[in-house]
Every structure is written in C-alpha cells, then in structure tokens.
Amino acid sequence: MTVKPIAIRCQNITKIYDTGDQQVTALNGVNMDILMGELMMLVGPSGCGKTTLISIIAGILDQTSGDCKLFGENLLTLHSKDKLQFRAENIGFVFQAYNLLPSLNAAENVSVPLIINGVKRAVAERKAADMLEKVGLGARTKSLPAELSGGQQQRVAIARALIHSPRLIVCDEPTSALD
Structure with missing residues (x-):
C-alpha cells in the first residue's frame, strides 16, 4: 500500500482577533493533516472558526501562532x-x-x-x-x-x-x- 504525501499540515494553529476592547479566540490549537487527493469537509456551527481555518490554509489570513504548511510550503514565511x-x-x-x-x-x-x-x-x-x-x-x-x-x-x-x-x-x- 502506497502512502500518499501530506498536502496540508496544520500544527497547533491559533488565531486571535483583537477587536479593540477584547480578544476573540477563533482557533485554539488546531492540528490536522490532509493527504494529497483527500476530500476534507469541516462541519460545525456558525462562528466556530471554519472560515478562519480555511483562510489560514489558503494564505488569506495569517495565524497568530502555530505552523501551517501547504504542499510543504509555509506561506507565513513567504514575502507577499x-x-x-x-x-x-x-x-x-x-x-x-x-x-x-x-x-x-x-x-x-x-x-x-x-x-x-x-x-x-x-x-x-x-x-x-x-x-x-x-x-x-x-x-x-x-x-x-x-x-x-x-x-x-x-x-x-x-x-x-x-x-x-x-x-x-x-x-x-x-x-x-x-x-
């Protein structure tokens, strides 16, 4: 059996939004691997952080802490x-x-x-x-x-x-x- 390579690896992803007078933790320590060719669906109630997580994976948002690599590339370290x-x-x-x-x-x-x-x-x-x-x-x-x-x-x-x-x-x- 051939093991597929990892397409996405999230390790301890945290995202905190600073709204001025308070901080909102949208993601707290998310860990996840998605293999090449795999279909992944995130399910949860409104406001639980699904859009925030996929935005971090896609490089639209930067995480507050943790590591997220897409095809081995850490988008957080790339120049814009x-x-x-x-x-x-x-x-x-x-x-x-x-x-x-x-x-x-x-x-x-x-x-x-x-x-x-x-x-x-x-x-x-x-x-x-x-x-x-x-x-x-x-x-x-x-x-x-x-x-x-x-x-x-x-x-x-x-x-x-x-x-x-x-x-x-x-x-x-x-x-x-x-x-």
Whole structure:
C-alpha cells in the first residue's frame, strides 16, 4: 500500500482577533493533516472558526501562532509577492459570498485566474467559456453577476476556482445557493 504525501499540515494553529476592547479566540490549537487527493469537509456551527481555518490554509489570513504548511510550503514565511504567486498557481477559491467582480461578465470573471497566471486574454476567455459550458452556463458567458441568480453566480465562482487546474480547491459553503 502506497502512502500518499501530506498536502496540508496544520500544527497547533491559533488565531486571535483583537477587536479593540477584547480578544476573540477563533482557533485554539488546531492540528490536522490532509493527504494529497483527500476530500476534507469541516462541519460545525456558525462562528466556530471554519472560515478562519480555511483562510489560514489558503494564505488569506495569517495565524497568530502555530505552523501551517501547504504542499510543504509555509506561506507565513513567504514575502507577499511570492505568497500571491504561490496562491495564484496552486489554489482555487470558492468563496461563500462568490466575490465576483461586478463589472466583469461571467467569462471574464472565470478567466481572471488564467490571466493572473500569464495566459493571453483571448485564450483565457475561450477556456472560461468552455468551463462555463461544463457548469451549465454556456448561454450566460456575457452576463454580468447582477444578471445572474445566486445559484448561477455560485457556478461562475466554482468555474473560476477550477479554470487553472489548481492543486488545492478551497471552498467556503460552495453549495449553499445551488439547487
């Protein structure tokens, strides 16, 4: 039996938010390993720290203490430009609030990760149209986010997360608006 390598290793992760007059501990000593190819779901009540943990794993937030490595890389030690590049190449995001750019149509929104990674705009938008077809939105490539239902916006966000074939897909309630 072959042992899969570790994709994510969190050791004693703590995150404390300073709200001015008080401190809120969102995470306290989280330990977790996720293997390559493994599907991991975090389940818990609202406010328990799920979004905080996935934001730390994805390098969007820095932990207060502890170690978190993604594919062996400690994002906390990377310079901001290197961290951005690492995330652009390795991580696809599906945010709870979609985070679509309102002035860009569906294909343009989906093409953003490709453009960030140096793909020419025309090629990126063609690939984005193909990805939108795969999620059932082939006829809506030119629609702005405001012209789409919540479920359609969620599918655009999912297509955007998948378009550059990332090594890790991080989702925060990715099916909450889907039928």
